Amino acid sequence: MATTPILDQFLGSLGELVQNRDGGKLQDFLQIEPPLSEIYQQMIAELRQRYPPGSDSDTALQQRCEGLVPKTKGGSSWSAFPTFVRLYFSFMRDVNIENLLETYNLLKGLLNQCVLSLGDSQMGVVVLPTVLYLSKVLAKLAMGLDRRPELIAHILRMEGGSDQENFEKVTLVEKSANVVREAFIKCLTDRSGTPGPHAKPEGKRKGIYLMANLCLKLLFQCGKLRNAEQMFSSISAQSPPLAHFPASQRVTYLYYLGRYLFSNNLFYPAQIALQSAYDQCHRQALSQRNLILTYLIPCNIVMGRFPSQALLQRPEAQGLAEQFDPLCRLIVHGDYLAFREHLSVNSKSAQWFARKGILLTLRNRCEILVWRSFCRKVFIQGGYHGDPQAQAQRGPPPYLYLQKLLMATRWLQRKHNTQPSNGHVNGLAEGEHHGYGSQTIEHPADPEFTGLDDPQNVTKSDNDHEILKKYGDYLASDGYFDEAGNWQDNAPGNLIDGEPELDYQECEFNPYATSTYDDENDQSSLLMQEIESILASLLTQGLMRGYLTHRNPRFAIPGARLRGALPTGFPNVWQTIYAREKEDSHVPGWVKLPEPTATGAAALGGGGRVVNLSGARPVGNQ
Known part of the structure; x- marks a missing residue:
């Protein structure tokens, strides 16, 4: 029988580490990432010679690992740990890094068993560093395969169609996130140490945000943000305050929390989380600070707070000015068609925003700010600002006829149709508008459907x-x-x-086609309705102040005598939103330290003062 001196020495060292409850050194011993040192290569050779693949060899190897577990006070043993060590040896013996999918499956099974070992109430904390290490390796492998699926496509085809369908439904990254989530739950529900949601982290609870950050990284990678909602709810209910954890864990968690809130249109709490992550991040961590600014800046832009040139010139903001500065200028300029063109599919800026996952948010949330700037400029040029010589009780308030907004909108549309092609403007004759959607909020046609409006492209089969x-x-x-x-x-x-029986050629089945108008007044009437709707939305959101008149369409600004028409009718967007949102500064998913409150006599008497009532008489007695 072959001897295994290296394996014997390795098992002896593991036994001492378990007995001393030294989880850090235990994780250092259980290495799996290549390149491995020579001592590990010798141990792998001994395993292959003494314990080749097979059920009998695995049973014998399992028996050798049983001696690593000390007996507890209750007489029960840590049964999950010997199985984990045996799977570790099997992994080292059988892994083939050329077959990436098989390597992933073996590693996921090893991590699953390590998470089961983590569940032990007394000894589980020993393998917490090992769980984190294996989770990082599994996440790195899963995300690498997710970026390059061609590396395992041929293996999936060999495994059959049913497995391939399951793989497409649940990706490797999502499977990895599910395993890491189990480790996160075991850390969160640990009952060791001081109980209560506001107690300092002890035992396995120290790994709450380590596992949460890794799980959130995987969920963001695979686009399963809905699965993160339960994690944030559980953290809010059971986690110790975030301030008790190291700065690296706080910054990473607040970054992912801010991104999650931003994706759910909770911009003000997202801004608080991202701003705190940026403030706590080390100044020399330029790449991390750049990543935080990538989402902190658009979060502020949506709320009308543009980045300053001093911020964009910082080292961590390298490359962000060329993306966000043109966007801010377009919003201030008020040209909604230029804004849409800048964020169109074919734009380089739009491609960068899409890779960061913020393109649709900027499209949907910033266009209303463009319309506000447009209305403000038209009011400055063509609105009635009030008569300063008139008495306070007389004279109409400042107003703007919406007909001027209509004319300015038509001028913008003609301005962007100044490049004729064969006597047509954008494929249409001069003065002609296609029948798809609104003339005011008209979007450019999808490139995949280019030419469908041209009658010459419509052919009828003769056969x-x-x-x-x-x-x-x-x-x-x-x-x-x-x-x-x-x-x-x-x-x-x-x-x-x-x-x-009927000839359907004259019937219109296009639900987006508009009716045929006899004159331009009908078209202007529809455009006026849309302009009124846009202004009503701005008034409802508080981005403009005043009222609309429908019979004689105009926008009036009452109460402008003291502050002026512009500050009254067009208040600062950021100050308006901040005044509305600051009343509730709670950030979902962020557990903060409890605020100190006055209790007892100090709360009633003020400052702990003592009132002597020994000489007081009963109520009603003289």
């Missing part, structure tokens, strides 16, 4: 046989069931419902 060949099972099937439920044969090529 009905081609149509029947393609849609024959629907238009003219081999048979059908009549009203009595009996099967009736049908000659191929005959329409089951017979020839149509």
